Amino acid sequence: MHPVDPVACTSNQAAVRARLAQSSVGIIGAGGLGSNAAMMLVRSGVGRLVIADFDRVEESNFNRQLYFPDQLGRPKVEALAETLRRISPELELTIVGERVTRANIARFFAHVDVLIEAVDTAEGKVEIVEAASDLLPDTPLVWAMGLAGCGSANEIATQRVGENVWVIGDLTADIREGLPLIASRVMVAAAQEAHVAIRVLLGMPEA
């Protein structure tokens, strides 16, 4: 994405909506982070999304992910597409129903303005972050880790770790595998991912 002049966010809602309507965001993973971040981006007015996920909706998703019991068993990207289009019928949405890897990430996400990593496994995060940094170095990247557990949501922060790379999460505590995932804390991280992306699109990237 070319550098943009900051939009006068505090005084001009129409300018913000116009900028976001022309913008595109890629989201890799449509679980607790990705489904909720997508919802917030659409409500904020982002005009185009590319969302990838290879999973189907399961009952265990309902505690934090934007799915409904009548969507059980359906591919997540299809179920999420339906929900997002109910929020914004004019949304331009591309869904990718397969696992994103180093081999295919550029094919699906070369043309988005911002890329959000929202996968749920540690191995997946390594692959996506490394591949995005190596293969799409000019695409702003937002990734997340350390959102599980019952700790204070205030511990989930944004840190800029490169010129166009931000990491969201509880980066100071001794985070570890196996902690419970609480909807409210996961959604704080999802909201931060969405908001960092929006600030990039508005030309006022998080410092």
Next chain:
Amino acid sequence: MITIQLALFAKFSSRYPDPGSGRGARAHDIADGTTVGALVADLGLATERRITFVNGRHAPDDRQLAEGDRVAFFPPVAGG
């Protein structure tokens, strides 16, 4: 010797050579020619799953570090 800026995130912060100095990034002296992989081994992180950034971009283990490089290691944790 060269001096890099070393940042160890989350659980890796206990591997700072001077853990009493808190969790933030700090100057760290290494031998000329040290690679990312050698630094990782020195810090006791060789067997840990990690994401490595040098100067804001992913860097492989054979990357040779230079004076002033900003090196960051993140322990990726599942959940999303």
